[in-house]
Amino acid sequence: MSAELDELYQSIILDHNRRPKNFREMEDATAKADGVNPLCGDQLTVWLKMDGDQIADVSFRGQGCAISKASASMMTQVVKGKSRTDAEQLFTDVHALVTGKPTGADVGSLKALSGVSKFPLRVKCASLAWHAMHSALQGSAAPVSTEAEGPGSAS
Numbered sequence: 307m308s309a310e311l312d313e314l315y316q317s318i319i320l321d322h323n324r325r326p327k328n329f330r331e332m333e334d335a336t337a338k339a340d341g342v343n344p345l346c347g348d349q350l351t352v353w354l355k356m357d358g359d360q361i362a363d364v365s366f367r368g369q370g371c372a373i374s375k376a377s378a379s380m381m382t383q384v385v386k387g388k389s390r391t392d393a394e395q396l397f398t399d400v401h402a403l404v405t406g407k408p409t410g411a412d413v414g415s416l417k418a419l420s421g422v423s424k425f426p427l428r429v430k431c432a433s434l435a436w437h438a439m440h441s442a443l444q445g446s447a448a449p450v451s452t453e454a455e456g457p458g459s460a461s
C-alpha cells in the first residue's frame with residue numbers, strides 16, 4: 307500500500323473518530339447487542355431497527371479507542387438500508403479484510419480498515435462493532451466479547 311493511501315485511510319479513521327455517525331441510543335430499536343474488547347477497553351452497544359428483512363436504522367454508543375469508534379461509525383453508515391443477507395456478507399468481508407485475508411469484494415471506504423491487519427491487537431478493535439451488529443442480527447442477547455470468557459469469570 308502506498309504512503310498516500312495510508313494517509314488517506316488514516317484521515318478517514320480520524321474523521322470518523324472525531325465525528326462518529328449514528329452515535330446515539332435508539333428508543334425504538336428491534337434488536338441490540340453489546341460488545342466488549344477487554345484487551346483494549348473498548349465497549350459499545352449497537353442498536354438495529356429491522357423493517358422486515360431490511361435494516362431500517364442502525365446506531366451505536368460506547369467508548370473506546372479511535373479504531374473501534376471509527377469502525378463502528380463506518381459500520382452504521384454502510385449497513386443502513388441493507389438487507390440482513392447483505393449486512394452479513396459485509397460482516398464476513400470486513401472480518402476477512404481486517405484479519406489480512408481480503409475476499410476481494412469491493413468494500414469501498416471500509417478499505418480504510420485494512421491497515422489494522424498489520425496490528426493483531428487492533429484487529430479486535432476494528433471488528434468489535436461488526437461482531438455486535440452480527441450478534442444483533444442473530445437476535446442473540448448475550449454480550450459479545452472478543453475474548454472467549456466463560457460465565458462467572460471475574461474481571
Ligand code: ZN
Nearest residue numbers: 346348371431
Ligand atoms: Zn481498541
